[in-house]
Amino acid sequence: xxxxxxxxxxxxxxxxxxxxxxxxxxxxxxxxxxxxxxxxxxxxxxxxxxxxxxxxxxxxxxxxxxxxxxxxxxxxxxxxxxxxxxxxxxxxxxxxxxxxxxxxxxxxxxxxxxxxxxxxxxxxxxxxxxxxxxxxxxxxxxxxxxxxxxxxxxxxxxxxxxxxxxxxxxxxxxxxxxxxxxxxxxxxxxxxxxxxxxxxxxxxxxxxxxxxxxxxxxxxxxxxxxxxxxxxxxxxxxxxxxxxxxxxxxxxxxxxxxxxxxxxxxxxxxxxxxxxxxxxxxxxxxxxxxxxxxxxxxxxxxxxxxxxxxxxxxxxxxxxxxxxxxxxxxx
Numbered sequence: 084x085x086x087x088x089x090x091x092x093x094x095x096x097x098x099x100x101x102x103x104x105x106x107x108x109x110x111x112x113x114x115x116x117x118x119x120x121x122x123x124x125x126x127x128x129x130x131x132x133x134x135x136x137x138x139x140x141x142x143x144x145x146x147x148x149x150x151x152x153x154x155x156x157x158x159x160x161x162x163x164x165x166x167x168x169x170x171x172x173x174x175x176x177x178x179x180x181x182x183x184x185x186x187x188x189x190x191x192x193x194x195x196x197x198x199x200x201x202x203x204x205x206x207x208x209x210x211x212x213x214x215x216x217x218x219x220x221x222x223x224x225x226x227x228x229x230x231x232x233x234x235x236x237x238x239x240x241x242x243x244x245x246x247x248x249x250x251x252x253x254x255x256x257x258x259x260x261x262x263x264x265x266x267x268x269x270x271x272x273x274x275x276x277x278x279x280x281x282x283x284x285x286x287x288x289x290x291x292x293x294x295x296x297x298x299x300x301x302x303x304x305x306x307x308x309x310x311x312x313x314x315x316x317x318x319x320x321x322x323x324x325x326x327x328x329x330x331x332x333x334x335x336x337x338x339x340x341x342x343x344x345x346x347x348x349x350x351x352x353x354x355x356x357x358x359x360x361x362x363x364x365x366x367x368x369x370x371x372x373x374x375x376x377x378x379x380x381x382x383x384x385x386x387x388x389x390x391x392x393x394x395x396x397x398x399x400x401x402x403x404x405x406x407x408x409x410x411x412x413x414x
Contacts, residue, residue: 115175115354119150123168123179125161127276130248131213131295131380135342136180138375139210142365157275160189160251162197169203173347175354179204183341184252187397191405192251200398205350206390207358209343209383210366211375214315215257216325218299218308219291220284228261228312228331231291235267244270246280246292253340254280254293256401256410257314263408264333284308295340296321296379313379314338321379341383341397343390355387 122140126132133155140151156164165185171177186200217228224241225231234242247254250273262269272289274280277298284292285307292299292308296319302308303322310325316337318327328336344362346355365371366384375382385393 113353115357116147116149118176119152120175121177122151122153123164123177124153124155125157125164125179125182125185126155126248127157127278128155129298130277131297131378132180132182132342134297134378135211135380138371139180139344139362139365142371143361146361146365159249160193161185162189165196165198165200165203168345168347169198171347173205173349173351175346175350175358177347178207178358179345180210181343181345182253183397183401184249186394187401188253188256188405189251190398191402192410201395203348205346205348205355206387206394207344207346207350207355208362208366208387209341209385209390209393210362211342211383212339212381213295213297213342213379214313214319214337214339215254215293216296216299216313216322216379217257217261217291217293217311217328218281218284218303219311220287221306221309223290223309225311226309227326228328228333231311232265232267235265235269241290242267242269244272244289244291246272246274246283246289246294248277248280248294249273249275253338254295256405257338258293259408259410260336260338260404261328261333264336281308300378319379321377341393343385343394359387 122136124132124136136153140153143151156167161184164179168177168179190196190200219225225234231242245258247258249255255271258269274283277294280292280294281298281302283289285302299308299310300321303310310322312328312331313319313325314328314337363384366382372382
């Protein structure tokens, strides 16, 4: 349908206004970055999220000659880090290493979050996938997932409680899924991070722990703990002798935590593009992939659009799964 002359002038005026607004933005992003970048992580130092952020930050520093400062803002479910980035200026100098905990699981569990996982952020790229590992004390009687299930059904103290990195994180969800699938009961004891959970396990405060492979590896190699299973679809090169939960008789059991890079909402497209391209080169580097594979982490890269679609689909999936396994609203 042909527009009237006034309507045509209005559309032309709007286009001119948009062009005028975008011109200075284009100029600002042309030489990005021109000062240090703050990389926010919602989890404690020493865990897989911290390792990923520091490694990616170093790659950005090497590529651009600007410092990337990792800022750990640990809180329940990473909420504080989400608020900081969601309210930051969309200029590319405040980034977030976000996870499935913050964007998929916690939003499925909490009705009144102080952030919107879609509206308040700009997806840049998916960065990694990592499964959960079930570990026990080195003196624990269970040598397999099935033996642990038998102990739990017998109400043995050795299988009645577990540590995790916090309520709503992938390790906690993996344990809750195991409880549902196996028909057992275990008490959740949340800690501030994977390192704290491992210390509690080694110290005898809890008999088992669900957490990241990278956090457990040094202790496994020192024989301070033992791994019973991983929640990936296939075995990991880092721990080839540890079976998957599916191999252990729990067909279809899979829980994988993802991490990715985000900026605040309305992050200019040229900045998103430059970040995505630079991070993509880093994530594809063979030595970088091998380093993380040795930690039980599979590196990934995606376009911003692919990542946005993935984040949305993960939220839908976890909303359904959490409802099915009866996880209540987060405290």
